[in-house]
Amino acid sequence: MKRKNVRLSTWLMILGLAMNGAVYAEAQSNTLSHEFSGSVLFSDQFMPNGQRTEAAYSDEVVREKLYSVDLESTVRKGSNSVFMWLEYSRNPLDNGISSLFANTNEDAGTTEDGAGTSRLQVSSLYWQYALPDNMSSVLLGLAEVSMLVDTNDVANDEVGQFMAAGFVNNPGIDFPDYAPAIRYQGMSADEKWQWRALLSTAKGLADNGGNYTDTLSQIDGGEGIFSALEGQRQLANMTTLTLGSWHNSDTKRHGVYSAIYKQLGNLQLHSRLSHSRSYKSIVIEEDTPPSQTQFASLVAEYKYQAFTFASGMSYLSHEWTDGSSINTRMAECYVQYNWTKHLHMTFATQWHDGVINDDIKKPISANWQNVMSLRTVLYW
Numbered sequence: 001m002k003r004k005n006v007r008l009s010t011w012l013m014i015l016g017l018a019m020n021g022a023v024y025a026e027a028q029s030n031t032l033s034h035e036f037s038g039s040v041l042f043s044d045q046f047m048p049n050g051q052r053t054e055a056a057y058s059d060e061v062v063r064e065k066l067y068s069v070d071l072e073s074t075v076r077k078g079s080n081s082v083f084m085w086l087e088y089s090r091n092p093l094d095n096g097i098s099s100l101f102a103n104t105n106e107d108a109g110t111t112e113d114g115a116g117t118s119r120l121q122v123s124s125l126y127w128q129y130a131l132p133d134n135m136s137s138v139l140l141g142l143a144e145v146s147m148l149v150d151t152n153d154v155a156n157d158e159v160g161q162f163m164a165a166g167f168v169n170n171p172g173i174d175f176p177d178y179a180p181a182i183r184y185q186g187m188s189a190d191e192k193w194q195w196r197a198l199l200s201t202a203k204g205l206a207d208n209g210g211n212y213t214d215t216l217s218q219i220d221g222g223e224g225i226f227s228a229l230e231g232q233r234q235l236a237n238m239t240t241l242t243l244g245s246w247h248n249s250d251t252k253r254h255g256v257y258s259a260i261y262k263q264l265g266n267l268q269l270h271s272r273l274s275h276s277r278s279y280k281s282i283v284i285e286e287d288t289p290p291s292q293t294q295f296a297s298l299v300a301e302y303k304y305q306a307f308t309f310a311s312g313m314s315y316l317s318h319e320w321t322d323g324s325s326i327n328t329r330m331a332e333c334y335v336q337y338n339w340t341k342h343l344h345m346t347f348a349t350q351w352h353d354g355v356i357n358d359d360i361k362k363p364i365s366a367n368w369q370n371v372m373s374l375r376t377v378l379y380w
Contacts, residue, residue, distance in 0.1 A: 030078060038071040039379035041107060041159055045097040046372055064096035068107050070159065079131070085124035085144075087111050097371060101352055103165040103330060104371050106158040113210035121210070123178050136186035142216075145200050146175040148183050149230045149244060152261055154270040155299045155312060159377060162299065164350050166314030166330040170257055172274035172295030174248040176226050179204035180219050198228040202250035224250030238263035252279045255293070268301045290318040290326075308336040328354040334373075342380055348373040 126141025255276025
């Protein structure tokens with residue numbers, strides 16, 4: 001119990017320092033404002049020409065139609081704001097595209113409860129405070145941790161950008177899912193680097209069967225913590241460099257990552273690299289994390305009038321100390337058309353090579369299987 005008390009004391013100390021700054025800082029404004037936005041997404045995914053994989057559990061992989069709803073609300077007063085995100089997504093079919101090809105649709109099955117049933121879920125509820133210098137802020141509460149670090153404007157949103165896993169978040173980082181977190185971000189003294197320090201529990205809602213009580217009770221760090229430190233610098237010619245490191249005490253893994261963003265007129269380029277490994281180089285047994293993981297991706301986006309054209313490729317490699325390895329390659333291209341400022345439609349095609357579902361005991365492999373997607377998003 002002593003070790004847990006020390007961890008709990010650390011969380012309370014960080015919270016106390018943040019609240020102390022909020023109490024004694026001069027408020028920018030006493031006006032209360034409210035912002036509300038949302039989106040409804042409909043997706044239709046299928047495999048052309050009836051393609052199948054030899055290792056598929058079912059004789060037929062069916063065409064899959066899914067939908068999801070996101071509602072976001074922000075209340076602001078002075079330097080303080082409270083953000084809430086409500087989310088609902090229809091469960092994928094057992095023999096559907098997103099169940100067999102686990103990397104095709106990052107919007108599928110994100111709000112399951114312990115019984116595997118879809119539900120309306122509070123995915124984020126956090127308080128954020130902007131410090132008087134207007135360059136620093138602190139965030140505290142329940143959040144989607146992968147949205148707090150390693151972010152960008154090209155490949156970070158499955159609702160309006162790429163849908164494949166290799167182009168939404170960095171799969172080489174052991175992010176928890178919807179977890180209690182605290183993040184501080186600020187600027188270096190010379191104002192050349194923006195940096196972020198993040199601390200969260202290592203297990204989120206998805207790891208606790210969607211149970212909020214179990215998830216929130218882990219703020220003492222008893223089930224492990226996830227931490228990250230990130231620096232971002234604006235370089236010349238519309239170029240941004242990101243460098244970061246992370247550690248997950250539950251999965252017993254740590255790693256480093258980097259990203260570079262470049263804008264050339266209407267063309268945007270973004271690349272990610274990461275390397276991670278287990279604490280010790282030992283012979284990997286069943287259910288033990290791989291010895292090391294490498295990830296690389298490159299995406300390009302070009303906007304022309306109401307159209308957006310984008311393409312990307314990614315590579316993920318898990319290597320064991322006994323010499324064995326599992327490699328996954330993904331590619332996705334899409335064309336998006338904005339009918340109005342509240343409606344866009346996207347046609348995408350994906351190719352998957354290597355492991356397409358590593359969430360099961362025996363991974364399913366494929367040789368450049370093709371998945372087509374049609375996505376319609378209504379937003380306000």
